[in-house]
Amino acid sequence: xxxxxxxxxxxxxxxxxxxxxxxxxxxxxxxxxxxxxxxxxxxxxxxxxxxxxxxxxxxxxxxxxxxxxxxxxxxxxxxxxxxxxxxxxxxxxxxxxxxxxxxxxxxxxxxxxxxxxxxxxxxxxxxxxxxxxxxxxxxxxxxxxxxxxxxxxxxxxxxxxxxxxxxxxxxxxxxxxxxxxxxxxxxxxxxxxxxxxxxxxxxxxxxxxxxxxxxxxxxxxxxxxxxxxxxxxxxxxxxxxxxxxxxxxxxxxxxxxxxxxxxxxxxxxxxxxxxxxxxxxxxxxxxxxxxxxxxxxxxxxxxxxxxxxxxxxxxxxxxxxxxxxxxxxxxxxxxxxxxxxxxxxxxxxxxxxxxxxxxxxxxx
Amino acid sequence: xxxxxxxxxxxxxxxxxxxxxxxxxxxxxxxxxxxxxxxxxxxxxxxxxxxxxxxxxxxxxxxxxxxxxxxxxxxxxxxxxxxxxxxxxxxxxxxxxxxxxxxxxxxxxxxxxxxxxxxxxxxxxxxxxxxxxxxxxxxxxxxxxxxxxxxxxxxxxxxxxxxxxxxxxxxxxxxxxxxxxxxxxxxxxxxxxxxxxxxxxxxxxxxxxxxxxxxxxxxxxxxxxxxxxxxxxxxxxxxxxxxxxxxxxxxxxxxxxxxxxxxxxxxxxxxxxxxxxxxxxxxxxxxxxxxxxxxxxxxxxxxxxxxxxxxxxxxxxxxxxxxxxxxxxxxxxxxxxxxxxxxxxxxxxxxxxxxxxxxxxxxxxxxxxxxxxxxxxxxxxxxxxxxxxxxxxxxxxxxxxxxxxxxxxxxxxxxxxxxxxxxxxxxxxxxxxxxxxxxxxxxxxxxxxxxxxxxxxxxxxxxxxxxxxxxxxxxxxxxxxxxxxxxxxxxxxxxxxxxxx
Numbered sequence: 001x002x003x004x005x006x007x008x009x010x011x012x013x014x015x016x017x018x019x020x021x022x023x024x025x026x027x028x029x030x031x032x033x034x035x036x037x038x039x040x041x042x043x044x045x046x047x048x049x050x051x052x053x054x055x056x057x058x059x060x061x062x063x064x065x066x067x068x069x070x071x072x073x074x075x076x077x078x079x080x081x082x083x084x085x086x087x088x089x090x091x092x093x094x095x096x097x098x099x100x101x102x103x104x105x106x107x108x109x110x111x112x113x114x115x116x117x118x119x120x121x122x123x124x125x126x127x128x129x130x131x132x133x134x135x136x137x138x139x140x141x142x143x144x145x146x147x148x149x150x151x152x153x154x155x156x157x158x159x160x161x162x163x164x165x166x167x168x169x170x171x172x173x174x175x176x177x178x179x180x181x182x183x184x185x186x187x188x189x190x191x192x193x194x195x196x197x198x199x200x201x202x203x204x205x206x207x208x209x210x211x212x213x214x215x216x217x218x219x220x221x222x223x224x225x226x227x228x229x230x231x232x233x234x235x236x237x238x239x240x241x242x243x244x245x246x247x248x249x250x251x252x253x254x255x256x257x258x259x260x261x262x263x264x265x266x267x268x269x270x271x272x273x274x275x276x277x278x279x280x281x282x283x284x285x286x287x288x289x290x291x292x293x294x295x296x297x298x299x300x301x302x303x304x305x306x307x308x309x310x311x312x313x314x315x316x317x318x319x320x321x322x323x324x325x326x327x328x329x330x331x332x333x334x335x336x337x338x339x340x341x342x343x344x345x346x347x348x349x350x351x352x353x354x355x356x357x358x359x360x361x362x363x364x
Numbered sequence: 365x366x367x368x369x370x371x372x373x374x375x376x377x378x379x380x381x382x383x384x385x386x387x388x389x390x391x392x393x394x395x396x397x398x399x400x401x402x403x404x405x406x407x408x409x410x411x412x413x414x415x416x417x418x419x420x421x422x423x424x425x426x427x428x429x430x431x432x433x434x435x436x437x438x439x440x441x442x443x444x445x446x447x448x449x450x451x452x453x454x455x456x457x458x459x460x461x462x463x464x465x466x467x468x469x470x471x472x473x474x475x476x477x478x479x480x481x482x483x484x485x486x487x488x489x490x491x492x493x494x495x496x497x498x499x500x501x502x503x504x505x506x507x508x509x510x511x512x513x514x515x516x517x518x519x520x521x522x523x524x525x526x527x528x529x530x531x532x533x534x535x536x537x538x539x540x541x542x543x544x545x546x547x548x549x550x551x552x553x554x555x556x557x558x559x560x561x562x563x564x565x566x567x568x569x570x571x572x573x574x575x576x577x578x579x580x581x582x583x584x585x586x587x588x589x590x591x592x593x594x595x596x597x598x599x600x601x602x603x604x605x606x607x608x609x610x611x612x613x614x615x616x617x618x619x620x621x622x623x624x625x626x627x628x629x630x631x632x633x634x635x636x637x638x639x640x641x642x643x644x645x646x647x648x649x650x651x652x653x654x655x656x657x658x659x660x661x662x663x664x665x666x667x668x669x670x671x672x673x674x675x676x677x678x679x680x681x682x683x684x685x686x687x688x689x690x691x692x693x694x695x696x697x698x699x700x701x702x703x704x705x706x707x708x709x710x711x712x713x714x715x716x717x718x719x720x721x722x723x724x725x726x727x728x729x730x731x732x733x734x735x736x737x738x739x740x741x742x743x744x745x746x747x748x749x750x751x752x753x754x755x756x757x758x759x760x761x762x763x764x765x766x767x768x769x770x771x772x773x774x775x776x777x778x779x780x781x782x783x784x785x786x787x788x789x790x791x792x793x794x795x796x797x798x799x800x801x802x803x804x805x806x807x808x809x810x811x812x813x814x815x816x817x818x819x820x821x822x823x824x825x826x827x828x829x830x831x832x833x834x835x836x837x838x839x840x841x842x843x844x845x846x847x848x849x850x851x852x853x854x855x856x857x858x859x860x861x862x863x864x865x
Contacts, residue, residue, distance in 0.1 A: 212483050212831075214484050215836075215837035215838075217840070217841030217843025217844055218836070218837060218838070218840045218843075220843070221732060221840050221841075221842075224732065225735050225737060225738075226735070250506035251508075252506075253509070253511070256509065256517065265495065266493075266497050267493060275516075275518055278518070279509065282507055282521065282523055285499045285523070286503045286504060286507050286738070287507075288834075288836035289836060289839070289840065291834060291837055293833060293834060293836075294484050294831050294837075295484050295831070313492055313493075315484075
């Protein structure tokens with residue numbers, strides 16, 4: 001399953017849609033949106049993240065797994081059982097789809113953490129941190145096993161193929177979500193592998209990314225200082241980990257995280273009022289190694305919001321639109337118009353300026 | 365005792381071109397030229413500093429290596445023989461000036477920088493902003509913020525003092541005494557113009573430099589010359605000098621004949637007395653002593669200035685650096701074995717220390733492994749020759765570089781390595797008033813500022829080619845370097861892949 005190549009730079013298509021009212025929409029629209037941008041992918045990777053899809057298991061960790069073999073599945077299950085009650089264990093429903101070949105074993109578990117686990121741990125550890133350590137352990141230590149997603153009431157569906165084929169393969173029309181994001185991949189120098197497709201997820205945070213992070217080298221080394229290991233041969237991984245570091249571990253508000261990842265230029269900061277300038281100067285001084293440089297457009301989602309943002313000089317495209325309660329973001333305007341023929345508003349997202357869509361309080 | 369040493373250089377004057385203006389005689393700091401019905405050169409005194417040739421209006425002067433001096437021998441080279449002869453004649457330690465000139469590997473020249481093609485766009489620095497701004501000082505691991513009732517965010521974390529550099533370059537420490545006051549003035553003025561820093565070295569701060577305090581690092585070395593509380597508070601950074609790349613483990617000696625009234629006042633020592641810098645600080649015999657000195661300085665400066673510790677790159681430099689960070693240093697200044705000096709024993713300069721490239725990579729790695737890289741800025745020094753070296757140093761992990769020899773070359777230095785004689789014809793490494801006078805601080809500052817401007821522009825070009833628009837995205841990004849012709853051990857230490865990988 002896992003390739004042996006170093007990091008893979010890639011071009012891509014991304015699309016996302018979110019109902020601010022938490023209204024759940026089936027996967028048909030998002031497949032059609034990403035399908036329109038077929039030419040932005042090359043058949044070596046596609047994927048989707050969906051939020052709100054498991055209301056019957058909304059308090060369980062939904063682990064979407066990829067396995068090379070029954071052996072890796074067995075090892076992983078034994079490992080998970082040490083820490084979790086496995087309330088459901090089943091194959092992910094798929095259909096035979098032309099263009100999708102050699103899928104790994106795709107499996108999902110709905111897990112509840114055993115209460116004594118955190119109490120008995122050697123050190124004081126938060127539940128979130130513990131789940132992350134489990135995911136890291138499986139991805140790094142269990143040969144042939146890969147966690148595609150691990151959040152609650154959400155899931156990632158991804159693989160090697162064109163994204164619309166991946167969507168059909170995973171039967172996404174059978175799922176209903178209030179946030180969908182999707183990705184079509186154009187890796188430029190090596191074949192894709194299933195785990196390396198987007199979205200990348202950690203807990204309930206997912207990232208789809210079009211671009212190449214030219215600062216990958218330092219972003220990776222910076223993350224390593226905090227114990228993250230970048231093993232997935234793609235720079236999108238660092239986006240997910242940087243966000244995880246700053247949000248979960250450093251507890252920074254999301255709008256400030258984005259000013260670290262796509263920092264405003266000094267000439268802008270220098271003109272700000274002193275209080276705001278102090279904040280942004282400090283972020284740049286302390287989180288300079290987290291600045292993502294190079295061309296990118298990214299959609300980050302979690303159970304509460306969907307955020308689109310570009311690099312500081314917008315070297316990759318991103319368009320947004322609104323219609324009633326739904327917010328759309330995509331690499332191309334056409335990918336929005338194909339599923340929303342008369343949007344209330346369409347605009348180009350500004351360079352380095354995040355577009356944050358939040359699900360209304362109490363809607364979910 | 366008569367000398368067996370033949371002259372090193374042959375100084376030739378084209379008699380047809382020479383108009384006997386005697387300018388060359390006036391310019392020579394080494395008394396190599398005289399007038400006897402025409403210009404006559406004493407070859408044995410010529411050091412090839414090129415001052416006379418540069419200022420000869422008729423371009424009548426050429427200086428060549430003495431071609432017939434020695435029979436070729438790979439083992440008993442002319443240098444080896446000359447040194448033995450000198451010591452047989454004097455019985456003393458051989459002195460030299462400037463950095464190690466032996467043909468050790470220069471790893472910068474085995475490193476190549478990446479650039480963008482197709483999958484990510486390069487950026488045109490003439491059209492897009494390119495940011496080189498760098499802050500030196502201790503950074504916290506993370507930040508905390510307060511949000512008030514209106515949702516307005518303010519900084520909760522109290523940051524340690526930070527010093528801004530517009531370009532990640534500083535002028536290396538060179539004391540008043542080792543270099544002239546005019547040279548220091550040129551450095552200070554250029555630092556101010558370029559938004560960077562100069563460093564007093566260990567010779568105190570002359571009163572004429574006080575107005576440049578915002579661009580000055582004041583140094584505290586083992587001799588404590590010129591150190592009082594006013595001095596500590598007159599710059600933006602205080603640096604404790606433990607070691608120097610050219611002479612790790614060795615102190616310094618400014619002979620009394622160079623201690624003029626100005627130097628005496630600045631160094632706070634009696635006129636004409638020798639200034640001896642002991643090899644160690646006699647209050648630092650271990651890391652915990654360093655910790656005490658760091659905090660004594662922080663107390664004396666009200667915790668308003670970062671404290672830097674300068675060390676020479678020696679074998680165990682990574683562990684030493686880690687200790688220094690844990691002892692409270694906010695900046696580590698790493699000086700490689702090619703770092704310059706006004707005077708050092710030849711044997712030390714040529715045989716002690718390790719290359720800065722390896723030391724820098726090892727220190728950056730070690731601090732990252734220990735999760736404390738954020739606690740100190742790293743300054744890399746010792747043979748930085750151009751903006752390519754700077755980009756490579758930053759990619760290996762440096763926050764900024766320091767340049768000494770490069771800066772002196774900008775001021776006219778021709779690397780004749782005779783700094784220790786005090787006869788510098790360029791008015792740099794001398795205290796002779798008639799020599800010092802020829803270095804105009806304004807002109808010198810302009811030359812230095814031009815150099816910094818040029819290198820800044822080149823760094824921006826490199827960043828643009830790399831497809832990034834801020835220096836932080838290159839800092840420590842060894843992925844953007846590849847090596848040619850290095851063995852696996854060196855690659856592992858540098859953390860760099862071989863070209864083709």
